[in-house]
Amino acid sequence: MSGHGDPIPMTARRAGPLTGVAEVPGDKSISHRSLILGALSVGETRISGLLEGQDVLDTAKAMRAFGAEVTHHGAGEWTVNGVGVGGFAEPEDVIDCGNSGTGVRLIMGAMATSPITATFTGDASLRGRPMGRITDPIALFGAQSHGRQGGRLPMTIVGAADPVPVRYTVPMPSAQVKSAVLLAGLNAPGQTVVIEKEATRDHTERMLAGFGAEITVEETDEGRVITLTGQPELTPQTIVVPRDPSSAAFPVCAALIVEGSDVLVPNIGLNPTRAGLFTTLQEMGADLTFENPREEGGEPVADLRARFSPDMKGIEVPPERAPSMIDEYPILSVVACFAAGQTIMRGVKELRVKESDRIDAMARGLEANGARIEEDEDTLIVHGMGPGGLPGGAVAQARLDHRIAMSFLCAGMAAQQPVSVDDAGPIATSFPIFEPLMETLGAQLQRTKA
Structure with a gap:
């Protein structure tokens, strides 16, 4: 499949049981950060299990453009010879981040406190996504941004020649914003402090510590307070990327709704800031079991077994769980169609500004296929029809969004x-x-x- 070029229409039809082992790709969040932090280290970082999807390949290409030596050795094995904190060179050409909001936002943060200029663009979906949530905080460090109306790509970032540390409260639950500010803080003197009122995925904090940065995390009345001491020398690492729980969601959820299925997904990352979907599915009555729990590279992992679950019931998903499963609501809304009763998803307005407006995309596509849906700005409600209950028979618009496409195919x-x-x-x-x-x-x- 290609993420660019001519459309690839696809149809999924009712199948027999789904059985076997699903070796899903490496974690996308950790893959992006491995390349970026490797590029900001001095020496050679070795990465195995890297996700070789287009989003991550675009980040690898960007790190080369900023001066790092990034080498692919085949089958998920990569090395990055970094340039050190503050060592980014000015790119000779525009940085094209394709479809990746994570890639462009983290890279903008990483270069914002170096005295260089870079211009960023992406595909039609990425060019429509808001970048103000990144350009506002990096401006506090002294960076300047010049983009299209509404803070959209293409956008040129002029990095701060004399950056200052900042104290920043993230206005919405967003691991991308938090991470961009922390990466910018790496090359600012003194301490940069990020406060998040709701915890989001913490791969950046874990990985910064692993690369040798001085970083602390404290739970306070203000929220989760992350303090980073700037201008460290990061130490290269050997990283084994766990498999992506967001990708695992698709074979797992398909197994739950296809009669007779039994699928094992090995070596899934179960970082608690990412595992909200699996908790939700178990509360609905899904037959999910975690086998061989262990820790790899500072991240909890396990083998996840999913079996057909005809007795699932709709629930109200707690809104505070949203940051730990924000990418999984599209496939959850599909599972909800095959459960009994209502599944109510509140606190999900962040879905409106993903690769597409995912609330609208799922609502329209599920309605076209015979489901009854309610929505408002911050809520999606699916009226379940039980096992095999979704009529289907229609074409859903993927809207250049990978998770929407996979959800409807499931x-x-x-x-x-x-x-x-x-x-x-x-x-x-x-x-x-x-x-x-x-x-x-x-x-x-x-x-x-x-």
Whole structure:
């Protein structure tokens, strides 16, 4: 699959049981950060299990443009010879981050406190996403930004020649914003402090500590207070990237709704700031078990087994859980169609500004396939129809969004009639082996003519 170029329409139809082992790709969040922190270290960082989806490949290309030596040795094995904190060179050309909001926002933060200028762009989806949430805090360090109306790409960032440390309260739960500020703080003197009122995925904090940065995290009345001491010399690391829980969500959820299924997903990262979906599914009555729990590279991992679960019931998902599962609401809304009763998802307005407006995309696509949906700015409610209850039979618009495309294809595996998406191409940004992996488990996917 290609994340760019001509659309790739695809149809999923009701299949027999999904069975076997699903070797999903490496964690996208950790893959991005491994490349960036490797580039900001002095010496050679070795990475195995890197996600080789287009989003991460675009970040690797960007790190080369900033002067790091990034080498692919095959089969997820990479090395990064870094330039050190403050060592980024000025890129000779525009940095194209493709579809990746994580990539562009973290890279903007990482270069914002170096005296260089860089221009960023991306695909149509990324050019429509707001960047003010990053340009506002990096301006406090002394960086300048010049973009399109509404703070959109293409955008030029002029890094601060004399950066100052900042104290910044993140206005919305966003690991991207938090991480961008921390990466900017690396090359600022003194201590940069980030305060988040709601905890978000903490890979950046864990990995900064692993690379040798002086960083502390404290729970206070203000919230979660992260203090980073600037201008360290980061030490290169050997990183084994765990498998991505956000990618695992698709074979796991498909197994729960396809009759007779039994799927094992090994070596899944279970960082508590990422595992909200699995907690929610268990509360709904899903047959999920965690086998061989262990820790690798400072991250908890386990093998996850998912079996067909005909007795799932709708629940109200606590809004405070949203940051730990923000990327998984689209596939949860599909599972909710095959549960009994209402599944109520509140506190999800962040979905409005992802690769697409994911609330609207899922609501319209599920309605077209026969589901009853309610929504407002911050809420999505799915009225479940029980096992095999979704009629299907329609084409859903993927809106250049990989998670929307995969969610509807999973719906088609259990619906009464086939479900199609207008373009499965964007799936390559995060899960390039989705199609063959799901077919190996027993799914029936067919590329269709536009």
